[in-house]
Amino acid sequence: ASSDNGTTSPVVEIPKPASVAVEEVPVKSPAESSSASENGAVGGEATDSSTETVIKYQNAKWVNGTWDLKQFEKDGKTDWDSVIVSEAKRRKWLEDNPETTSNDELVVFDTSIIPWWAWMKRYHLPEAELLNGRAAMIGFFMAYFVDSLTGVGLVDQMGNFFCKTLLFVAVAGVLFIRKNEDLDKLKDLFDETTLYDKQWQAAWKEPDSSTVSSKK
Amino acid sequence: AARATPKLSNRKLRVAVIGGGPAGGAAAETLAQGGIETILIERKMDNCKPCGGAIPLCMVGEFNLPLDIIDRRVTKMKMISPSNIAVDIGRTLKEHEYIGMVRREVLDAYLRERAEKSGATVINGLFLKMDHPENWDSPYTLHYTEYDGKTGATGTKKTMEVDAVIGADGANSRVAKSIDAGDYDYAIAFQERIRIPDEKMTYYEDLAEMYVGDDVSPDFYGWVFPKCDHVAVGTGTVTHKGDIKKFQLATRNRAKDKILGGKIIRVEAHPIPEHPRPRRLSKRVALVGDAAGYVTKCSGEGIYFAAKSGRMCAEAIVEGSQNGKKMIDEGDLRKYLEKWDKTYLPTYRVLDVLQKVFYRSNPAREAFVEMCNDEYVQKMTFDSYLYKRVAPGSPLEDIKLAVNTIGSLVRANALRREIEKLSV
Numbered sequence: 001a002s003s004d005n006g007t008t009s010p011v012v013e014i015p016k017p018a019s020v021a022v023e024e025v026p027v028k029s030p031a032e033s034s035s036a037s038e039n040g041a042v043g044g045e046a047t048d049s050s051t052e053t054v055i056k057y058q059n060a061k062w063v064n065g066t067w068d069l070k071q072f073e074k075d076g077k078t079d080w081d082s083v084i085v086s087e088a089k090r091r092k093w094l095e096d097n098p099e100t101t102s103n104d105e106l107v108v109f110d111t112s113i114i115p116w117w118a119w120m121k122r123y124h125l126p127e128a129e130l131l132n133g134r135a136a137m138i139g140f141f142m143a144y145f146v147d148s149l150t151g152v153g154l155v156d157q158m159g160n161f162f163c164k165t166l167l168f169v170a171v172a173g174v175l176f177i178r179k180n181e182d183l184d185k186l187k188d189l190f191d192e193t194t195l196y197d198k199q200w201q202a203a204w205k206e207p208d209s210s211t212v213s214s215k216k
Numbered sequence: 217a218a219r220a221t222p223k224l225s226n227r228k229l230r231v232a233v234i235g236g237g238p239a240g241g242a243a244a245e246t247l248a249q250g251g252i253e254t255i256l257i258e259r260k261m262d263n264c265k266p267c268g269g270a271i272p273l274c275m276v277g278e279f280n281l282p283l284d285i286i287d288r289r290v291t292k293m294k295m296i297s298p299s300n301i302a303v304d305i306g307r308t309l310k311e312h313e314y315i316g317m318v319r320r321e322v323l324d325a326y327l328r329e330r331a332e333k334s335g336a337t338v339i340n341g342l343f344l345k346m347d348h349p350e351n352w353d354s355p356y357t358l359h360y361t362e363y364d365g366k367t368g369a370t371g372t373k374k375t376m377e378v379d380a381v382i383g384a385d386g387a388n389s390r391v392a393k394s395i396d397a398g399d400y401d402y403a404i405a406f407q408e409r410i411r412i413p414d415e416k417m418t419y420y421e422d423l424a425e426m427y428v429g430d431d432v433s434p435d436f437y438g439w440v441f442p443k444c445d446h447v448a449v450g451t452g453t454v455t456h457k458g459d460i461k462k463f464q465l466a467t468r469n470r471a472k473d474k475i476l477g478g479k480i481i482r483v484e485a486h487p488i489p490e491h492p493r494p495r496r497l498s499k500r501v502a503l504v505g506d507a508a509g510y511v512t513k514c515s516g517e518g519i520y521f522a523a524k525s526g527r528m529c530a531e532a533i534v535e536g537s538q539n540g541k542k543m544i545d546e547g548d549l550r551k552y553l554e555k556w557d558k559t560y561l562p563t564y565r566v567l568d569v570l571q572k573v574f575y576r577s578n579p580a581r582e583a584f585v586e587m588c589n590d591e592y593v594q595k596m597t598f599d600s601y602l603y604k605r606v607a608p609g610s611p612l613e614d615i616k617l618a619v620n621t622i623g624s625l626v627r628a629n630a631l632r633r634e635i636e637k638l639s640v
Contacts, residue, residue: 088634094299095578095635098431100472103419107300111627112586119630196513196568199400199491200561203553 055097057090066109080118087111138170222353228253228540231533232358232378233336233526234343234391237265237320238519239505240384241327242279243526244336247382250534251541254336255378256328257343257360264321266407266484268441268448268516270424271316271323273602275520285322287444289314290424296470297585298429298578305588308595313602315424317442318519327523340364341371346381346394348499353543355379356500380500380544382529384522387487389507398494400509402487403436405516406460407450408468409443412478419474420447427451428581431466435575436516438467440474446481452516454490488516502549504529510560514567514575520604521560528552563604579628586624592617 061071067086072079087109146157146166157163229252233244236258247254270290275281291314292306332338340363347357355377363371383391387402412420420442432438438451449471451463468475492509496502504510505522512521529552534540536548574584587593592613599605 084631084634088631088638091299091578091582091631092635092638095430098298098429098466098470099300101296101300101302101427101470102473106302109301110586111582111631112623114627116623119627122630192572193569196491196565199494200557200564202398202494203492203496203557 055099057093057097057099059086059090061086062090065105065107080114081122083114084118084122135171138173139167142166142170223542224540229380229533229537229542229544230255230355230378231380231382232257232356232376233382233384235383235385235389235505235507236261236328236338237324237384237386237505237522238327239507239522239526240382241324241331241526242523243382243384243504243530244331244338245327245334246527246530247533248331248334248336250530251539252534252537253540254331255376256331256336256338257341257358258328258338259340259342261325261328261340262321263324264319265324266405266486267320267519268405268407268439268450269318269320269323269443269519270441270517271318271519272517272604273313273316274604275523276316279327279523281323281326285326286316286318288317288422288442290317290422290442291315292423294423294425295585295588296425296427297582298431299582300470301582301585303585303589305594305597308591309598313598314422315602317424319444320519323519341374343385343390344373345390346501348394352499352545356381380533380549381502382526382533383501383503383507384505384526386506387489389503391501392493392503392507395495395498395501395503397496397498397503400493401454401490403452403454403490403516404457404460404485405450405452405488406464406485407448407483408464408480409446409448409482409484410475410478411446411481412475416474416476416478417442417445417447425471427467427470428575428584429466429470430578431463432470433463433467435571437575438463438470440467440471447475447478449475452488460485488518496553497546497549499546500544500549502529502552512564512567514571515601517601524560525556528556563600577632579632580625582631583621583624583628586628587617587621590617590620 061068067083069078069083072083072086143157146163147153152160152163231247231252231254233240233247233254233256236244236256240256240258244254244256269287271281271286276283276286290306291309292304293315294302295305296302328338339360341360342363344359344361346359349356356379358376358378358381360374360376361371362374381391383389383395385391389397392398420440422442424442425440427438427440429438433451433453435455436452439449441448441450449464449468451460451467453460453463456463489506489509489511490513493503493507496508504525506518508525510521510525511518529549532548532552532555533544536542536544536551574580588597
């Protein structure tokens with residue numbers, strides 16, 4: 001950050017304080033509109049108490065900024081599945097109605113209190129089945145082809161570096177490419193991560209005549 | 217350079233620094249101290265650049281800054297997730313450690329004054345363009361308008377001959393344009409200075425807030441930073457510049473209770489470079505600071521890197537010219553670029569990856585905030601921010617961190633899938 005000598009105004013146009021363009025913004029919730037009704041002042045001072053209609057997330061099971069786990073009990077055990085569903089619903093609600101933070105009512109719910117097996121049970125098992133099945137099929141056919149092409153048996157393959165690498169590639173492939181779109185996604189991700197480096201390296205890539213001549 | 221540049225007869229090397237921000241100020245000071253005839257051209261001496269104004273602790277020491285130019289010492293940093301989970305990330309700070317908040321008009325003026333004291337000539341003027349030299353050792357001719365107070369607002373057009381130029385003239389750099397340095401993507405940062413009631417101000421005494429979420433910015437964060445007697449509330453984005461006012465409103469809404477009754481005293485916006493320009497130097501012209509594009513991703517920090525790059529570039533010139541006795545060439549300036557990339561490229565890279573991983577969606581942001589609750593993460597983050605060195609972590613803690621991070625990401629993504637199911 002250094003000052004812009006040579007420019008009278010930055011690229012970005014600076015709006016005047018008086019027109020803090022609150023009116024143009026699509027007003028979504030009453031919570032927003034109450035602050036938007038004041039031009040130039042935040043929140044509003046005098047009119048506040050009367051017009052204030054802040055929407056807060058409300059749920060009987062949401063107590064003091066966390067899910068009241070007692071209310072999720074089923075046969076003496078916490079029903080983690082419904083905790084997960086409730087939290088998902090809450091987050092969805094918040095995405096549509098971003099909530100004002102408050103120092104008096106802190107959000108203390110931490111997803112890590114839900115045990116790992118609850119997540120596993122809910123999300124992992126169906127998918128793991130599929131992945132295991134795929135890995136086994138690929139492994140079997142690869143072993144078959146390697147055997148038929150090279151004559152190296154299954155047991156010998158296990159001691160062979162080439163075959164181990166092949167195995168590793170297969171497992172990684174099964175893990176990372178779960179759907180066909182994943183291939184494109186991986187490619188995009190790769191391009192994205194290398195872009196920044198390319199931008200930095202640009203200074204070193206140009207065929208510069210002056211450096212060449214000065215090196216002579 | 218391999219070729220021995222000749223000694224200058226009966227004069228010193230003349231270097232012009234365009235722009236009097238932290239980069240220009242630091243460059244001019246180092247040049248002048250190194251025995252080089254230094255000219256600093258700044259358009260507006262009392263320019264208050266719209267800027268967050270946070271400086272790391274190590275800058276105070278490295279640049280010998282007096283403590284009274286620091287308005288506030290932030291020791292508590294609050295990260296607030298899309299679902300409003302607030303995490304305090306200053307818990308590991310030691311007693312003497314803090315993030316300094318400065319006003320740019322104060323810092324810039326101080327650094328310029330110091331450059332002047334070291335022997336640099338400071339000119340209040342507007343740089344217009346430069347004529348490139350015909351030979352490798354003939355001078356550059358700078359065209360500028362000088363405002364000396366006598367001729368009124370129009371100023372007088374002047375020219376000057378110099379041997380080398382440091383472009384420290386910010387995001388809309390004219391020096392960069394004149395060497396055809398190419399463009400960079402930029403983010404826009406929008407900021408409102410809000411004076412809030414005293415009792416609300418006490419909360420922000422030594423605390424800064426960062427809000428993340430799709431509502432405040434799709435690819436950056438919204439902030440509330442304490443200033444001398446008010447707070448700065450703002451947000452930034454690269455991808456959705458047209459929606460910036462909507463994001464600003466959302467940021468204000470999230471902080472609403474804490475800034476209630478505040479008066480907006482100033483509204484400002486400025487561009488932030490996203491990556492360096494394709495060309496950062498050409499012959500005897502080098503770019504530093506924002507002009508070169510040295511702002512980190514993720515945190516959007518630029519003051520320290522500007523001052524540091526200015527100094528590093530000046531050091532390369534001082535060394536290459538043997539304290540102003542010799543002519544320099546591009547090879548001497550390349551040394552600055554080499555050293556810069558070697559020292560700071562890893563930092564830029566890490567922050568770029570962090571931004572890409574953790575600012576891309578609400579679930580990722582939730583995971584990010586969750587991760588920041590970890591003391592080890594806080595310690596590492598602050599160590600690398602305050603001292604600008606990557607401290608070697610303990611391998612065991614690193615593994616724990618990796619596992620936790622993956623755990624957080626997995627959980628957040630699981631919830632996202634659940635949300636997607638809900639919306640179908």
